[in-house]
Amino acid sequence: xxxxxxxxxxxxxxxxxxxxxxxxxxxxxxxxxxxxxxxxxxxxxxxxxxxxxxxxxxxxxxxxxxxxxxxxxxxxxxxxxxxxxxxxxxxxxxxxxxxxxxxxxxxxxxxxxxxxxxxxxxxxxxxxxxxxxxxxxxxxxxxxxxxxxxxxxxxxxxxxxxxxxxxxxxxxxxxxxxxxxxxxxxxxxxxxxxxxxxxxxxxxxxxxxxxxxxxxxxxxxxxxxxxxxxxxxxxxxxxxxxxxxxxxxxxxxxxxxxxxxxxxxxxxxxxxxxxxxxxxxxxxxxxxxxxxxxxxxxxxxxxxxxxxxxxxxxxxxxxxxxxxxxxxxxxxxxx
Ligand code: NDP
Numbered sequence: 068x069x070x071x072x073x074x075x076x077x078x079x080x081x082x083x084x085x086x087x088x089x090x091x092x093x094x095x096x097x098x099x100x101x102x103x104x105x106x107x108x109x110x111x112x113x114x115x116x117x118x119x120x121x122x123x124x125x126x127x128x129x130x131x132x133x134x135x136x137x138x139x140x141x142x143x144x145x146x147x148x149x150x151x152x153x154x155x156x157x158x159x160x161x162x163x164x165x166x167x168x169x170x171x172x173x174x175x176x177x178x179x180x181x182x183x184x185x186x187x188x189x190x191x192x193x194x195x196x197x198x199x200x201x202x203x204x205x206x207x208x209x210x211x212x213x214x215x216x217x218x219x220x221x222x223x224x225x226x227x228x229x230x231x232x233x234x235x236x237x238x239x240x241x242x243x244x245x246x247x248x249x250x251x252x253x254x255x256x257x258x259x260x261x262x263x264x265x266x267x268x269x270x271x272x273x274x275x276x277x278x279x280x281x282x283x284x285x286x287x288x289x290x291x292x293x294x295x296x297x298x299x300x301x302x303x304x305x306x307x308x309x310x311x312x313x314x315x316x317x318x319x320x321x322x323x324x325x326x327x328x329x330x331x332x333x334x335x336x337x338x339x340x341x342x343x344x345x346x347x348x349x350x351x352x353x354x355x356x357x358x359x360x361x362x363x364x365x366x367x368x369x370x371x372x373x374x375x376x377x378x379x380x381x382x383x384x385x386x387x388x389x390x391x392x393x394x395x396x397x398x399x400x401x402x
Contacts, residue, residue: 068080068081068118068130068131068132068133068134068135068136069081069082069132069133070132071118071119071120071129071132072115072118072119073119073320074318074319074320075318075384075387075388076115076118076318076383076384076387077384078380078381078384080118080380080384081136081379081380081383083376083377083379083380091167091168091169093146093147093148093169094148095148098148098149098150099148099149099171099173100147100148100149100169100170100171101144101146101147101148101149101152101169101170101173101176102144102145102146102147102167102168102169102170103142103143103144103145103158103162103167103168103169103170104142104143104145104166104167104400105140105141105142105162105163105164105165105166105167105168105399105400106140106141106142106143106186106187106398106399106400106401106402107140107141107186107187107189107190107396107397107398107399108138108139108140108162108164108190108376108379108396108397108399109138109139109140109190109191109194109195109196109394109395109396109397110138110379110382110383110385110386110391110395110396110397111138111139111195111196111224111386112312112314112317112386112387113127113312114136114138114383115317115318115386115387116129116317117129117130118130126342126344135163135164135165136163136164136379137161137162137163137164138161138162138164139159139160139161139162139190139194139195140159140160140161140162140190141157141158141159141162141179141186141187141189141190142157142158142159142162142168143155143156143157143158143402144156144157144158145167149173151173151178152173152176152178156178156179157178157179157182157186158176158177158178158179159176159177159179159189159190159193159194160175160176160177161175161176164376164379165376166376166399166400181358183362184358184361184362186401187370187372187396187398188361188368188370190394190396191224191368191370191394191396192224192228192357192361192366192368192394193354193357193358195343196224196225196228196394197228197353197357198343198346198347198349198350198353199225199311199343200225200226200228200229200232201228201232201349201353201356201357202341202343202346202349202353203225203229203287203309203311203341203343204229204232204233204236204287204309205232206341206346206349207307207309207339207341208285208287208307208309209307209337210233210236210238210285211284212236212237212238213237213238213239214233214236214238214239214284214285215238215239215241215279215281215282215283215284215285215303216229216230216233216238216239216240216241216283216284216285216286216287217240217241217242217243217275217278217279217283217285217286217287217298218230218233218240218241218242218243218259218287218289219242219243219265219286219287219288219289219290219294220243220244220289220290220312220314221242221243221244221249221253221257221259221262221289222242222244222249222250222252222253222257222369222392222393223244223289223391223393223394224393224394224395225289225311225312226242226244226287226289227252227253227257227367227368227369227393227394228366228368229287230242230253230257230258230259231257231258231366231367233285233287234257234258234259234260235360235365235366238284238285239260240259240260240261241259241260241261241262241263241278241279242257242259242261242262243262243263243264243265243294244262244264244265244389245264245265245266245389246264246266246389246392247264248392249262249264249389249392250262250263250264252369252392252393256367256369257367258367261278263278265294271293271294271297272297272300272301275297275298275301276301279301281303282301282302282303282304282306283298283301283302283303283306284303284306284307285306285307285308285309286298286302286306286307286308286309287309287311288308288309288310288311288312288313289311289312289314290312290313290314290315291310291312291313291314291315291316291323292313292315292316292322292323293315293323294315295308295313295325296323296324296325296326296327297327299325299327299328299330299331299336300327300330302330302334302336303334304334304335305334305335305336305337306334306336306337307336307337307338307339308331308336308337308338308339309339309340309341310338310339310340310341311340311341314386314387317387318387368393368394369392369393369394370393370394370395370396371391371392371393371394371395371396372396372397372398373395373396373397373398374397374398375397375398375399376397376399378397379397382395382396382397383395
């Protein structure tokens with residue numbers, strides 16, 4: 068990571084270096100170190116916040132200019148002096164954007180127990196994105212069978228799962244996404260009832276009226292900004308707005324104004340934000356639900372995998388222009 072970023076991040080905000088002289092070795096005397104071979108990296112929108120100068124109240128630290136980027140990932144243990152991890156173990160958790168890492172914070176690592184799903188799934192559906200969709204939908208939305216649900220950034224890592232959870236729950240689900248290909252995916256692969264390309268709609272308010280003639284019970288907001296503002300007047304009485312993310316605002320110097328907040332009052336709407344890291348006590352319960360759904364193919368999951376660490380900057384930056392179709396993963400190595 069080169070230096071703090073203003074506006075949209077660029078590939079040139081990061082640099083990929085190769086140094087054949089670095090030799091990682093575990094000191095035999097020191098218990099508790101793990102040498103990892105990193106396999107899959109997760110690209111996540113929250114990483115944009117980490118590229119900005121530190122701000123008060125942030126829930127994650129900013130990257131330090133000149134240091135290696137870190138995030139969620141999957142890795143293999145090559146050597147370990149830590150009692151809980153042994154050579155050959157596969158782990159998910161906090162990893163660095165490098166081929167090999169010497170880790171000193173094993174408390175952030177989860178040993179992967181189930182080998183019958185693709186390993187990369189631990190960067191998404193079995194990782195933060197899956198937990199976010201699960202917590203956001205089941206814990207924060209207060210869903211009811213028959214609810215009319217709207218999901219923005221619906222084809223992404225979180226959105227595709229929220230939509231499918233809502234369908235399994237018996238809701239009517241509409242998604243928005245930024246291309247025809249994504250809209251087709253929503254309708255034909257993920258089973259959304261309806262979907263539209265928000266980039267092609269001149270008047271989002273009128274579009275929402277068309278798709279929700281009787282209003283929206285649950286808005287699962289991944290984008291914030293203008294879409295949120297247009298949703299507010301279209302909420303039903305006692306509706307719920309779940310503030311999961313506001314990706315449309317992450318690269319702006321000045322956030323866009325929200326003018327329709329009065330509809331929270333008029334429609335008795337509950338609007339609630341959440342941060343998934345507060346809810347990891349639910350992880351075992353989540354796994355119990357999601358693993359059979361994946362195995363029985365009751366949940367579909369689409370990843371967008373880019374090969375090679377040298378392509379990681381492009382993959383991360385691409386999230387903010389909608390280049391990714393599904394969960395953005397970087398494969399450094401496959402085993
Ligand atoms: P995605 O896989 O959905 O990738 C990001 C997508 O956002 C892009 O593909 C693009 O899709 C859309 N997008 C980018 N810029 C804009 C814009 N200006 N306006 C509207 N849409 C835009 O990411 P995730 O599923 O990982 O994350 C989705 C949201 O959930 C993010 O806001 C993220 O910050 C949030 N999040 C929150 C968590 C929490 O704890 N609260 C945890 C994890 C994620 P398109 O082509 O459709 O525009």
